[in-house]
Amino acid sequence: MAGPRLLHCSLLQCPTLVATSFLLLIFLVSPLQGAKNAPKHPTTLCDIHDHLEHDHGFSSGRHDLRVFHVFSPCSPFRPTTPWEDSILDMQNKDVARIWFLSSLVAGKSVVPIAWGRQQAVLHTPTYIIKAKVGTPPKTLFMAMDTSNDAAWIPCSGCVGCSSSVLLSTKSTTFKALGCSSSQCLRVQGHTCDGGACTFNTTYGSSTLAFNLSQDTLKLAADPIPGYTFACIQKATGGSVPPQGLLGLGRGPLSLLSQTESLYKSTFSYCLPNFRSLNFSGSLRLGPVGQPLRIKSTPLLTNPRRSSLYYVNLIGVRVGRKVVDIPPAALAFNPSTGAGTIFDSGTVFTRLVRPVYEAVRNEFQKQVGKAIVTSLGGFDTCYTEPIVAPAVTFMFPGLNMTLPPDNLLIHSTVGSTSCLAMAASPDNLNSVLNVIASMQQQNFRVLFDLHNSRLGVARQLCT
16 A cells, blocks of 8 residues: 655645645644534534535635545445446446437437436446535535536435435425426427426436426535526436536536636536545636646537537557557547547546557557456456556647556456556447546646636646
C-alpha cells in the first residue's frame, strides 16, 4: 500500500485542504459538553464537507459542489465489493451506455428531452453530487451526466421508487406543469392527463411514468427557484432508478440552459480516482474560480444532437509514436453523428474499431514480449508486471496524456493488469469515440459554452 501523499502548497493553492483542516480543528477544540443550545456539529468527514459545501460553497468558489464516486464512503450506493472486483460489471453496463449514446447520434430528429437516455446511468451512477430539492429541502444523491439534458427526480407517491423521494406533496415551492406550458411543448410524445404534462418511457426491464414539474433546486449555496425536471410517478421492473440525475448537457432544459444568468454557461469538474476512497472531486459552476491558463480545444456542434460535447480528436500518440489511424475514423460528421465526445457516464474509453485496434497494436508492440491475455471485454491484459507506454489523445490546442492510473486497471486477484479502454461492441455500428470518466480522473475538465471550448489540465482531485 502506498504511503501518505504530501501536498506542498500554500494557503492560496490549497483552499479546500486548508478550509477542511480549519473546520476540523474548530470541531475538535469546541466545548461540546454542556452546550445544549449550540448548533449541531459535523461528526464525520462527510458531514464536515457537507457543512463547507452547502454553507460556504465548499472551497475556493461559491459555486462548488463535491463530486464523489459510487465507491466513496459518502455514497449511499457504495457496493460491498472493491471497485476492481466490479470491473466486468461496469464494463457490461458501459456497453448499454454506448448503445444509448449511439442511439442519440443515429436518430434524425432533435429530441430536447430523450427519456430513454437514462438507461445506463440509472444502473450505475458512477459519479454523484448532493443536491437539495423542494421547500423544506430534501437531500438527494444525483448522478452527474454530461450527455443528458433534463433532470429527473423521484417524487411523493411514486410507485416502485426507493424511499428517498422528493416530498412534492409537502413542498411549498413545487408546481406541476400543464400541457400548455412552453416546457411541455419541448417534450416529444407528451400526453395531457387532466391538464398535466405527462409522458412514459421504458428501459431495460422497467417502465417509468413522469410528470413535468418545477421546484427549487439548491446546489451548494445557490437556490434555483422554478427548476424544471421530470418528476417520476411510477417505476416498475428490476431497473428502478435510485435518487435521480442532474443533466449537464447543453440542450434547452439542461442545468446550463436554465441557469445561464447565474453560471454563464460554464462549468468544470475534477473526477476523483476510484482508488481515492476518502477523497472527493468537485463540480465548479460558473466562470469564477476556473483555471485561467488551461489549454483548450474548440467545442463542435452537432445540430441533431446538440447536447453532446463533441471535440476534434486529430490523433493518438503511444509513447513517442503517433499512431497511423485512417482519417475517416476520427472525422467529425454531423450527418452521421461520427466524431469524439467527452462523457461522464461511460467508465472506460471506447474507440471505434479502426482507432482502437491501431492504438492497441502499438501499445502491445511497445510493451514487448509479455504474454497478452484477455479479461471480459478487455483484450490487452498482462499477468506479469509491465512498463506501459504513455497514451496521449491529441486535439487542436491541447494534448491529454493519461497518467498510469488512468491507463491501466489492476485486478485484486493475482497481478493481472489491462489496458483500460476497448473497441465499440461488435454488434453495434458505433461511429463515436467516447473519452470516458476513468480517463478523465485527476484532470480539471472545463466546459465553456460561452467561448465554445473544452479545456483539460492535470489536477489532483481531492
